[in-house]
Each structure stands twice: as structure tokens, then as C-alpha cells.
Amino acid sequence: IDKWLKNTIMKATEELNKPGCLSGFEDNAGVIDFDGRWALCFKVETHNHPSAVEPYGGASTGIGGVVRDVLGTGLGAKPILNTDVFCFGPPDFSYDRLPLGVLHPSRVFKGVRAGVADYANRLGIPTLNGAILFDERYTANPLVFCGTVGLLPGDLSQRGRQKPGDSVVLAGGKTGRDGIHGVSFASEALTDESSTGSCTSVQIGNPIVEKRLIDVILKARERGLYSRITDCGGGGLSSAVGEMAAETGVRVYLDRVPLKYAGLSYTEIWISESQERMVLAAPANSIQELLALFAAEGVEATSIGEFTNDGRLQLFYQGEPVCDLSMDFLHKGRPQIEREAVWKQPHYSEPDFPQPQDLGEELLRILGSWNVCSKEWIIRQYDHEVQGTSVLKPLVGKENDGPGDAAVIRPILDSDMGVVVSNGINHKCGRIAPYWMAASAVDEALRQIVAVGGNLERVALLDNFSWGDTSQPEILGALVQAAQACYDMAIIYGTPFISGKDSLNNVFELGGEISFIPHTLLISAMGVMQNVNRAISMDFKRAGDLIYIVGTTHNELGGSEYFAAHGSVGNRVPKVNPRLAKDLMDRLSMASEKGLVTACHDLSEGGLGVALAEMAFAGGLGATVYLEDVPLGEPVARDDLILFSESNSRFLAEVAPESKAEFDEIMSGTGFAVIGRVSDAEMLEVYALNGGKVVAASVGEAKRAWQRPLSW
Numbered sequence: 001i002d003k004w005l006k007n008t009i010m011k012a013t014e015e016l017n018k019p020g021c022l023s024g025f026e027d028n029a030g031v032i033d034f035d036g037r038w039a040l041c042f043k044v045e046t047h048n049h050p051s052a053v054e055p056y057g058g059a060s061t062g063i064g065g066v067v068r069d070v071l072g073t074g075l076g077a078k079p080i081l082n083t084d085v086f087c088f089g090p091p092d093f094s095y096d097r098l099p100l101g102v103l104h105p106s107r108v109f110k111g112v113r114a115g116v117a118d119y120a121n122r123l124g125i126p127t128l129n130g131a132i133l134f135d136e137r138y139t140a141n142p143l144v145f146c147g148t149v150g151l152l153p154g155d156l157s158q159r160g161r162q163k164p165g166d167s168v169v170l171a172g173g174k175t176g177r178d179g180i181h182g183v184s185f186a187s188e189a190l191t192d193e194s195s196t197g198s199c200t201s202v203q204i205g206n207p208i209v210e211k212r213l214i215d216v217i218l219k220a221r222e223r224g225l226y227s228r229i230t231d232c233g234g235g236g237l238s239s240a241v242g243e244m245a246a247e248t249g250v251r252v253y254l255d256r257v258p259l260k261y262a263g264l265s266y267t268e269i270w271i272s273e274s275q276e277r278m279v280l281a282a283p284a285n286s287i288q289e290l291l292a293l294f295a296a297e298g299v300e301a302t303s304i305g306e307f308t309n310d311g312r313l314q315l316f317y318q319g320e321p322v323c324d325l326s327m328d329f330l331h332k333g334r335p336q337i338e339r340e341a342v343w344k345q346p347h348y349s350e351p352d353f354p355q356p357q358d359l360g361e362e363l364l365r366i367l368g369s370w371n372v373c374s375k376e377w378i379i380r381q382y383d384h385e386v387q388g389t390s391v392l393k394p395l396v397g398k399e400n401d402g403p404g405d406a407a408v409i410r411p412i413l414d415s416d417m418g419v420v421v422s423n424g425i426n427h428k429c430g431r432i433a434p435y436w437m438a439a440s441a442v443d444e445a446l447r448q449i450v451a452v453g454g455n456l457e458r459v460a461l462l463d464n465f466s467w468g469d470t471s472q473p474e475i476l477g478a479l480v481q482a483a484q485a486c487y488d489m490a491i492i493y494g495t496p497f498i499s500g501k502d503s504l505n506n507v508f509e510l511g512g513e514i515s516f517i518p519h520t521l522l523i524s525a526m527g528v529m530q531n532v533n534r535a536i537s538m539d540f541k542r543a544g545d546l547i548y549i550v551g552t553t554h555n556e557l558g559g560s561e562y563f564a565a566h567g568s569v570g571n572r573v574p575k576v577n578p579r580l581a582k583d584l585m586d587r588l589s590m591a592s593e594k595g596l597v598t599a600c601h602d603l604s605e606g607g608l609g610v611a612l613a614e615m616a617f618a619g620g621l622g623a624t625v626y627l628e629d630v631p632l633g634e635p636v637a638r639d640d641l642i643l644f645s646e647s648n649s650r651f652l653a654e655v656a657p658e659s660k661a662e663f664d665e666i667m668s669g670t671g672f673a674v675i676g677r678v679s680d681a682e683m684l685e686v687y688a689l690n691g692g693k694v695v696a697a698s699v700g701e702a703k704r705a706w707q708r709p710l711s712w
Contacts, residue, residue, distance in 0.1 A: 008483040009463055009497045012490035020458055020528075021496050027159045028231060029073040029150065030498025032460045034528060035417055039157040041077050042421075042526045043069040044147035044462050046503040050202040051144040055103065055111025060119040061179075061203040061275055062146040064210055067123060068231035070150035071214055072278060074157040076221040076229055077150030079214065080387060080411050082120045084130040084146050085423055085522055086112055087466075089139030090370055091710075099510050102140045112144055117381045122207035123214070126390055127382035128407035129421045134370035135428075140508035141517045143466050147524055149421060151411050156221065160228030162281030164248060164309040168241060169226070169287070171294060171301040172213040172277040176260035179203035179236070179273030209276040209299075216297040217278065225282060225290040232277035238270050240279040245307055246331050251314045252305035254322070266317035281307060339470070343477030348432060348558070351568035355640045359609075359686065360697040362640065366561050366606045367613060367706040374707045376401055391418060391532045392452055397539035401707075402618020405451040405602055408535045418532035422448035422525045428559035429573040430519030434478040438485035438521050439576040443648045445525035446493060447585060447602040451651060453536040455589035456493060456582065459527035461486075463500040468516030470504045478519050479504075486523075492578035495525070534593055538601035540619030540654055543680035545598065547625060548663070549608065550588055551581075551650030552671035554633040555641050561606045562644035574648045581649035584670045588651060596663045599654035609643040609686070609695070611652050616684055617703035624685040625676030627694075633671075639688045643695075654678060 013024045022039055023031035029043035047062025063082060070077045089105035098104055120127050125148070179202065220226060232240045237257070241250055254266045260274070282290045287303060294301035308314075313330060315323035326333075356362050366372055376395060384393045392408035395401050406422035424444030429437040446456060463486055470476045490497055506517040529535065557563050558570035591597050599619070603611045608630070616623050627642050636642055655663050660674075679685075684702060686695035 004480055004483055008487040009500065012487045013496040013498065015491060016494060016496045018496050021460060021498060022157050024496060024498040027073050028069040030460060030462065031073065031157045032458070032498065032526070033154060035415065037154055038412065039152055039154040040419060040526060041070055041073045041150040041152065042147065042462060042524065043499050044083065044145055044464050044522065044524050045069065045501050046464060046466060047144045047146060048142065048466065048503050048506060051108065051112050052103070052142050054202045055108045056115040057202045057204060059112040059115030059144050061205040062144055063116050063119045064205045064207065064275055065233050066146045066148045067125065067210065068233065068278060070148045071217060072229050072231040073150060074152050075160050076217050077152035078218055079123070079125045079148050080151050080389065081149040081407065081409055081421060082125050082127040082147065083421060083423065083524065084116050084127060085425060087133045087135065087138045087143035087427070087520060089136055090134045093136065093139055099140055099508065105139055108142050112142070113378050113381065116146065119205055119207045121383045123211050124386050126384050126386050128384060128390060128393060128409065129423060131423055131425055132375050132378065133425065133427060135518060137515070137518050140515060141506040143517065143520060145464055145522050149419065149526060160281070162228045162244065162248065162307045163283065164307055166227055166281040166283050166307045167287045167303040168250060168252060168305040168307065169280040169282050169290065169301055170257060170277060170304050171280060171299060173206060173209050173274055174258045174260045174300060175264070175269055175272045175274045177264065177268055177272065180268060180271055203273050203275045205275045212297060212299050213276055213278060216294055216299045220290055220293055225286045225293065226280040227283055228281040230279055232279055234273060236270065236272045242313060242330060244279060244281065245313065246327055249308035249310045249312045249327060250305060251308060251316065254315060254317045256302055256304040258300050258302055266315070266322050270315065339476055340473040341476040341480045342473040343481055344474065346432065348569045348571045350570055350572065351563055351566060353566055355638050359640055359643060360695040362562070362565070363609045363613060363695055363697060364702060364705040365565055366610060366644065367702055368709055369561055369565060370709060372561055372605050372610055373709040374403070375710060376707065377710045377712050389413065392535050392537060396537040397618030398620040402539050403614055405448040405538055408452055408529060408532055410532045416531045416533060418529040418535070420449050420452060420454040420527045420529050424448070424523040425521065427518045427520045430478070432558050432569065432571060433573045434519050435481040435485045436573045436575050437519065438482035439489050440574055440648055441521050441523040442486065442489040442493070443576045443581060444602065444604055445523045446495065447649060447651065449525055449527050450585045450589050451538065451600045451602045453534045453592045454527050454529050456495060456585060459495045459525055460498045461490060461495050462524040463497055464522040465502040465504065466506055466517060466520040467504045469507050475516065482519065482521055489576065489578050493582050534595070536592055536597055536600050538599055538615055538618060540615050540621040540623065540678045541598045543621055543678050544657065545678045546655045546657060546660060546674050547623060547676040547678060548653040548655055548672055549630055549650065549675050550653055550667065550670070550672045551584060552631050552633045552647065553642055553645050553650065554647045555636050556645055556647045557641060560644060560646045562640065574646050576648045584649060587667050587670060588653070591663050591666045594662070596655060596659040597653050598656060601652050603650040603652065604646065607644045607646050613684055613702045615652060617699045617706070620682070622679040622681040622683040622699055623676060624679055626687045628689050629673050629675045631671040631673050639694050643686065
């Protein structure tokens with residue numbers, strides 16, 4: 001495979017060549033234009049292995065690290081929004097089956113939640129978007145994705161350039177032994193000894209130090225006191241300084257580095273991953289003012305060296321040279337790795353069971369499943385209001401407990417322009433068809449933006465691949481399939497990728513037995529909304545309004561929640577026709593911008609049945625729908641397959657009767673239909689293809705089933 005990333009995901013960005021894409025795969029975060037004056041940046045990181053062995057510390061430093069990525073983008077961005085996506089084993093996983101040395105999923109879950117909430121809340125950054133997935137295959141290898149959106153002046157959005165003679169300034173927390181070999185640990189297989197033997201590789205976070213660091217750096221940025229900035233993350237100074245000086249050269253005096261305690265060797269100082277540290281390049285005419293500003297704000301800052309023009313990395317300790325390497329060798333000296341990738345399509349038989357008599361019971365069962373149920377218990381522990389910019393939060397509806405599709409914020413308070421952030425992830429399809437899993441993740445992230453009233457005109461994507469052992473050809477082959485899907489979808493949807501981060505060795509070894517996580521791809525999306533006053537929540541608003549299904553339903557339940565509830569996998573995964581989907585989404589966006597749509601919700605896990613129930617109990621209203629009116633891609637003779645299909649590119653939309661004609665005209669030529677009405681009876685009624693009633697459940701009963709599993 002020759003540069004598979006550059007020939008797929010990065011290639012899409014180059015070919016699209018969007019003028020609003022200011023920086024892609026060049027800096028610590030990707031950057032897009034916001035309003036001509038301001039720019040937005042976005043980065044999502046993983047902190048998987050650390051969270052497996054020390055959930056609180058691993059997750060808290062994961063969010064702290066990605067915040068510093070944004071702070072180190074361009075000449076410094078203000079963090080304005082956080083996201084988090086977690087993948088765990090089931091909380092009720094049997095202790096009798098728990099592998100030796102593995103923390104129970106419920107302990108990991110609670111520790112990770114607390115770590116992210118404590119760190120982000122104390123930094124004063126709202127956490128507004130995310131997801132939580134459960135699968136037994138994540139039990140030994142949980143996944144923790146942390147993301148941050150930043151705001152910075154457009155004219156400061158490009159990565160800075162230092163000059164020879166500029167000082168190397170280390171700012172923020174002091175350096176200790178915590179986190180040494182953290183990136184090495186993150187690339188190793190987990191074993192039964194990792195929870196005890198690798199804890200020193202987990203960094204120790206201090207959000208108050210980072211908060212002070214953020215504030216003083218933004219002040220220094222406004223004064224123009226430094227020429228370049230980056231975060232001190234994986235690899236510590238070795239990575240931060242080594243990358244900054246790649247085109248110049250540098251001398252670093254390691255004995256000048258402020259330490260938490262005595263006794264560190266120069267090697268430990270150089271590779272420590274202690275948290276809350278940034279590296280800046282400061283010109284000679286501003287170094288003293290910079291150091292004085294940091295001192296006045298109570299933030300440690302020290303000049304530890306200077307940039308040169310000799311193309312060499314030179315390290316000194318107590319007057320003695322301890323390293324002298326060519327930058328060219330350091331960055332280009334390693335030979336390219338060659339690996340073999342093979343993909344053979346697996347086949348899972350379609351389940352063969354009769355349609356259950358009571359689909360209402362099936363709906364309640366799915367609503368109460370781990371992957372569909374309410375995550376309010378976790379969401380409520382995050383601050384959604386800090387900074388005062390939130391428009392649409394994670395929970396919406398009459399009682400603010402319905403599941404929102406995407407987050408919307410207004411970062412500039414005297415402007416109506418907004419930022420919309422969403423995510424897509426569909427690990428269940430990965431073992432069946434990784435290409436369509438990736439395509440589904442892209443489609444989900446984009447339709448969530450459309451569901452809240454956004455459009456695809458100015459949307460950028462991020463990719464985070466978390467895979468098993470990619471030295472195995474068949475596992476790498478699945479990764480290649482997924483990357484190709486990302487390229488294909490991005491080109492047709494017109495949505496460039498601007499950043500990404502991969503975690504490619506999520507393996508657990510015990511007694512010669514090796515287990516892998518499911519192929520997992522998180523797609524995050526960020527878009528610009530012209531007017532946040534047009535943002536739409538997903539809860540039904542008014543009895544008597546029409547319920548539209550927008551998009552075509554297929555017999556696609558491979559990897560679905562419905563099949564999982566029956567102990568099956570299936571083989572017909574949801575596919576994506578991006579050309580048809582883009583046209584449909586563009587038209588729905590137009591209808592929303594005209595004020596014709598009063599509520600909208602994308603169809604994902606659990607399909608039509610779950611989306612209908614969620615819109616109803618979020619709005620405190622009922623609904624009556626008719627399956628015979630659902631547009632089908634092919635004949636489907638079973639009500640359950642229509643009700644729980646997870647076909648992509650579909651929405652439920654609430655439209656007032658007086659807006660029907662105009663809505664129909666806009667959507668003409670796409671797959672859409674009126675399938676029912678909102679009612680004030682607080683009942684969910686679904687009528688079968690033959691006209692009989694197959695679901696009759698109270699909205700309250702559905703809501704209780706949805707809320708019960710995680711009401712801890």
C-alpha cells in the first residue's frame with residue numbers, strides 16, 4: 001500500500017479544493033473559514049489504552065490533550081466546544097467472563113465519564129455532542145474519542161514560522177516522570193498485566209493549570225509575542241520541538257526544563273509526556289515581554305533553547321552534548337513500511353424467524369437496549385451552558401430530555417451565524433462490510449447536520465480509525481476498504497476531510513489468545529449555519545401536523561439493533577447512494593431554511609420505530625403512522641423489516657398542513673411521503689401493510705423503557 005491515506009482521504013480534500021478549507025492535515029487541527037473574519041478549527045483524538053488501565057486519568061488527559069491541539073493550531077485558537085464518543089463493553093457484562101487483568105466495563109464507563117466531565121467543566125468549555133456505544137468486543141479495549149472545536153482570527157489561522165535565533169519557550173505545567181512512553185504504550189497490545197504495569201504511562205492532568213495556560217496564551221497571541229506554537233503531547237518535547245524545528249534546527253538545554261521533582265535523567269526530561277505544556281517560538285525582541293506576561297498570570301514559562309539554521313537537533317545537559325542528529329534523518333530516515341492488505345467478503349446468513357405478533361413489545365425492547373437507550377445520566381454531568389453560546393444542546397424537547405441530533409452554537413454573540421457539530425459511527429456493520437460501514441458513518445454525520453437545519457455547503461469532516469492488528473492482511477484490508485469509502489463519499493457529498501487521528505493496534509492478549517475490537521470509524525462533522533434562529537430540534541411540536549418520511553427504505557437490517565435483539569447479525573447492511581442522498585439532503589435543507597419544517601430527526605439505530613418514539617416522547621405528543629405509505633426501494637412484505645430497517649439517508653420531518661404544498665414541491669423527485677400525523681393522545685400507533693394495528697404503546701411507556709437502563 002503506497003500512502004493509502006494520501007491517496008484516499010487527503011486526496012479527496014485536494015481534489016475538492018474548497019476555498020473555505022483553510023488548513024487540512026497540516027496543523028494540530030483542521031481549519032475552515034467561518035465568516036471571513038473568524039475561522040474554526042476541529043480536532044478529535046483517541047486515548048484508548050490509558051483509559052483501559054486508568055479510566056479517570058486516561059480520559060481526563062485525553063480531553064486536556066485535544067484542547068491543547070486546538071490551542072496549538074495556527075497561532076492559537078480559543079476552545080469553544082467539546083465532543084466525546086465512548087465505546088465500552090456492556091455495563092452488565094458478567095464478572096465470571098471478565099478476562100484476567102481487565103477492568104469491568106461499568107468501572108471503565110464511570111471513570112471515563114468522570115474524567116472527561118471534571119476536566120472539561122473546570123476548563124469552562126461546554127460538552128455538547130457525542131455518543132456512547134456498547135459491544136462485548138470493547139470490554140478489554142475501550143475506545144475514548146475526545147474532540148474540541150476552536151475559534152481564532154482568520155488571519156492567524158495558518159501555522160506560524162519561527163526564525164533562527166527565536167527562543168524555544170516551554171510554558172505551562174512542570175515536567176515529571178508521568179506519561180513516559182505513553183505513545184509507545186498506546187501502540188502496544190494490552191495484556192493481563194497492563195492495568196498494573198503500564199499505569200506510569202498514563203499522564204496526570206491538572207485542568208486549573210491548563211485553564212491558566214489557555215488564558216495567558218490568548219493574551220500573548222493578541223500582543224503578537226510569539227511566532228509559532230504547538231502542544232507538548234505524545235512524545236513530549238522530543239515530538240513538539242522536533243516537529244517545530246524540522247525545517248530549521250534547534251539547540252535545547254534540558255537542564256533548564258522546570259521539573260516537578262529532582263532525579264529525572266535527561267532522557268526522561270526529553271520524552272516525558274507530562275500534561276498542560278505548550279512550546280512557543282519567541283523572537284528576541286519579545287521574549288522578555290512574553291516571560292513577564294506569563295509570570296504575571298502565574299503560569300510557568302522558561303526559555304530552554306533557540307532555533308538555528310543548521311538543520312540539526314542538538315541537546316545539551318549540564319554543559320555536555322547528549323544528542324546531535326540531522327533533522328533530515330530524524331524525519332525522513334526511516335524506510336517506508338510495506339504491508340499486505342487482503343479483503344475477502346464474509347457472509348452471514350440472514351436470520352430466519354417469523355414476524356413477532358406484537359411489534360410494540362419489540363419497539364420497547366429496542367428502546368431499552370444499551371445502544372439506543374437514553375444517555376441522559378451521563379449528559380447531565382457535562383456543562384452545556386458555559387460560555388453562553390449554546391443554541392441546540394444534547395438534550396432537547398418539552399422537558400429537555402429528548403436525544404438531539406447535533407449541537408449548534410453561536411460563537412460570536414453579536415452575530416446570528418452558528419456552528420453545527422455532529423458525528424457518525426456504525427461499528428456493527430464493520431465485520432460484514434467495512435466499506436459500507438464507513439459510508440454509513442459519513443452519511444449519518446451529514447444527515448444529523450441537515451436534521452437540525454444545517455446544509456452541506458460548508459461542512460468539513462474528520463476521521464478517526466480505531467482498528468485491530470493492522471499487521472494482519474485481512475484486518476488491514478478492511479481498513480483500506482473503509483478509507484476508500486471515505487474518499488468516495490467525500491467527493492460526491494463535497495465535504496473535505498481536514499483532520500484525523502488513528503489508533504491501529506487495539507488488541508488484547510491473554511494466554512496466547514488474541515482478541516480485537518470491531519472495525520470502528522468515527523466521522524465527525526463541522527458546518528457553518530447562516531442563521532441559528534432557523535435551528536430545528538427533533539421533538540414533535542403540534543398535534544395535527546403531518547409526519548413525513550424523507551428517503552427510501554430498503555430491506556437493510558444487517559448489523560441492526562432489531563437483529564441483535566434476536567441474536568442475529570444478518571448480511572444486508574445499509575448502503576449509501578451519495579448522489580441521491582445529497583440531492584435529498586440539499587432539498588430538505590432548503591425546506592428547513594424556508595421555515596417549512598418544525599421538527600426533524602434522522603433515522604439510525606432502530607430505524608423508523610425508534611425515531612418515531614423519540615420524537616413523540618421528546619415532544620410529549622403521540623403519533624399515528626401507516627407502514628403502507630412508506631416509500632420502499634424494493635418490495636418488502638414484513639412490517640417489522642420496514643419499521644426497524646436502518647437504511648441510510650432517511651429523516652422523519654414534521655410539517656404543518658398549510659406548508660404541505662410548498663414542502664412537496666421542494667422535495668419533488670426524491671423518495672418522500674406523508675405517513676401519518678402528530679396526535680395529542682400520547683399514544684404511538686403504527687398500522688401494518690394489511691391495515692391492522694401492529695404497535696399500540698403509550699408514549700410514557702416508551703419513554704420509561706428508553707430511560708430505564710442507564711438511570712443510575
